Amino acid sequence: MTRVRYGARSAAEISAARAAGTKLPDIWSTGVVAVWESDPDAVAAVLPPPLVPAERPLVRAAVSRVQLPGYPLGAGSVAVSALHDGREGWYPLVMPMTHERALIGGREVFGEPKKLGDVTLERDGLVVRAALARHGIAFVEVRGAVAGPLPLPEPAEKLDFYFKFLPAVDGSGFDADPVLVHCVRHEKVRRLERLTGDVVLRESMYDPVADLPVRRVVELTIGEKTSDQKGTVAGRVSAREFLPYLHQRYDDPQQILDGPPAGSVR
Template identity: 45%
Template structure:
């Protein structure tokens, strides 16, 4: 009989006592990505309204949007990734709380959601640059979900910039699972710190217009753009590490659980 692939597999011994996790290992590869990233200021009240406890509004109500093409190398096809995040604070740390992390592959979605608690969803993502004779290179990034191009960055590339120094950035996630009995969550959620050590090898200014389109599934259009949009196109790679920081009472997180799920239930009675 040939090997039954659904059967048990041996667990490799490790010196640190940790069980090997392919999803965590994948975050250590350090694949290079091309990322079009834009930031803008929004209403401080909006930031406060979308942050679940124990996160709090930061001093500056910043929003960060990125659309990326990730090159896995080894002859493997690149995949698309994105982030729509608001600045946040937890105790004495400053970071970002992503409201949406669109991905083009199921593997990227499942690993991120189950292991780190990342709010990932499947989407169609394109990022392209097109040389133009008169005005340099055009750049366009688009995230499409449920038939709507919810996030679009469109403009031209500007001057080459000095790459920012390598450093660490912090994202906050809330890791939870629904109770199959219908009683909210199956346990109190965890607040997760996800740190990324990032290296940049090219960095270029971009003059872009940011469009956030209406969607009942991904209400990014509810976040007002109040001020100029600053953007760059970068080639960078990062390695991430996550850690469980503290339990959060389920009652505090339940009102925000909808941020992670598409409301396409057949029992939905809303018009």
């Protein structure tokens, strides 16, 4: 019989897939990073408990072109600084990806807030433009010029916070209390340059990062880096306390919080 591709995989096939996943080579990306000081109250307002504001109300936008084997990937994120259990890291609000494979893995394994979107990174000589866009709106754009090389930083550990959850089958709350994930990345940089320019935030009802205004640009760079990542569950969080922030993950909160529109077919 011809193999049925939806059929069960053998134990050997599952084992081989796992082994292949542990032997990935360094994957390098070219990326623009913009960090700015924002309004402290705005940054605090987007943090679900038990995350609390860090000492500085920082926002970071990253726009990258990743050299994945076989096809390039556009990847981006907008995150705010946060603290949990004495550890400082970043809480991403939205992570546009240009391919479904990168989106699904991050959302289902780590709870990353990934969504399909357009990611643009262009360099023409010294002129650089980077943007994150969804629904036809470039809600973050970085425009600048290369001002010169920067010293390469030592390999560093970076921490991101994610919330992983499943909405309840009956449409009320969650199947179980969400979990707070600590995702640790070990990052190496092989090229880094300073940019002079600005960060433009545009109004979008789907990605309202314009609510985190640019008070002062702290960092504007373009570089090449590689990193690995490992996630751990820091603990369960209160479903009641997290529910008011659930809308951050969806373009249309009615998908989760409300019933079907009146007159819809069941």
